Amino acid sequence: MGITKSELFEKRQNRMALLAKAFDHPARVAIMEYLLNNQTCICNDLVTELPLSQSTINQHLKELKQIGIIKGEIEGPKVNYCIDVAVWEEARDMFMNMFSKPVAANLCD
Amino acid sequence: MGITKSELFEKRQNRMALLAKAFDHPARVAIMEYLLNNQTCICNDLVTELPLSQSTINQHLKELKQIGIIKGEIEGPKVNYCIDVAVWEEARDMFMNMFSKPVAANLCD
DNA sequence: TCTATTTACCGTAATATTACGTTATAACAG
DNA sequence: CTGTTATAACGTAATATTACGGTAAATAGA
Numbered sequence: 213m214g215i216t217k218s219e220l221f222e223k224r225q226n227r228m229a230l231l232a233k234a235f236d237h238p239a240r241v242a243i244m245e246y247l248l249n250n251q252t253c254i255c256n257d258l259v260t261e262l263p264l265s266q267s268t269i270n271q272h273l274k275e276l277k278q279i280g281i282i283k284g285e286i287e288g289p290k291v292n293y294c295i296d297v298a299v300w301e302e303a304r305d306m307f308m309n310m311f312s313k314p315v316a317a318n319l320c321d
Numbered sequence: 322m323g324i325t326k327s328e329l330f331e332k333r334q335n336r337m338a339l340l341a342k343a344f345d346h347p348a349r350v351a352i353m354e355y356l357l358n359n360q361t362c363i364c365n366d367l368v369t370e371l372p373l374s375q376s377t378i379n380q381h382l383k384e385l386k387q388i389g390i391i392k393g394e395i396e397g398p399k400v401n402y403c404i405d406v407a408v409w410e411e412a413r414d415m416f417m418n419m420f421s422k423p424v425a426a427n428l429c430d
Numbered sequence: 431t432c433t434a435t436t437t438a439c440c441g442t443a444a445t446a447t448t449a450c451g452t453t454a455t456a457a458c459a460g
Numbered sequence: 461c462t463g464t465t466a467t468a469a470c471g472t473a474a475t476a477t478t479a480c481g482g483t484a485a486a487t488a489g490a
Binding site: 323324325326363364365368375376379382383395397398399400 | 435436437438439440446447448449
Binding site for chain 3: 214215216237239264265266267268271272275288289290
């Protein structure tokens with residue numbers, strides 16, 4: 213994107229924005245869902261599963277790893293990816309907290 | 322961004338990615354939180370509240386409106402913004418569903 | 431009518447994202 | 461050693477995002 217002035221917002225708001233990025237692209241939603249259903253995967257599993265090239269999928273894995281919500285363990289020539297439970301739970305708590313706030317009935321129509 | 326090949330993913334995954342965009346920038350998190358706490362707001366409230374220019378804030382409001390998670394009602398020279406409850410609940414359901422799936426203990430370290 | 435308030439829109443610059451092809455590397459089987 | 465498989469890394473092009481200043485339009489009130 214352009215420059216995001218993250219220094220001007222609360223730490224918590226920046227953190228939530230970062231974690232939301234794990235879900236803000238359909239490929240990353242698909243990858244997270246795959247990991248939820250299969251515990252682990254290697255890049256090639258996703259290449260078979262998703263209609264994207266290996267390099268594109270690898271880029272999404274890299275971004276998810278950068279966010280911290282997944283981890284990769286090198287195992288010979290492969291890398292085993294899995295969800296980082298601590299970060300996953302942090303994200304869950306943040307979204308739960310956001311969505312647990314009461315919302316008034318539509319006030320403008 | 323670059324081109325997102327949304328036609329290649331499930332409708333649900335594209336929908337989730339869209340809704341996640343309401344939270345993938347700290348300014349939008351701040352706007353959503355402001356609306357949760359105050360029910361409604363006008364653009365100028367946010368200009369006072371947030372360290373961003375009016376045009377930038379207006380752009381974020383436009384994006385949130387495009388996502389559908391907020392609505393705007395014209396009232397004289399002002400526009401009253403509020404959360405669209407139906408879309409909010411759709412987002413809540415999607416994230417709840419995502420985070421309700423059991424996550425295996427870390428399988429790679 | 432004049433003015434202040436409020437918002438929307440335009441243009442711009444800088445930067446990030448998405449996607450792919452290509453190439454490099456590392457482990458393993460034969 | 462060679463070929464296969466798996467992944468990462470590099471370069472690129474196209475497009476989206478973020479942010480701002482400036483400007484225009486619309487309403488409310490003096």
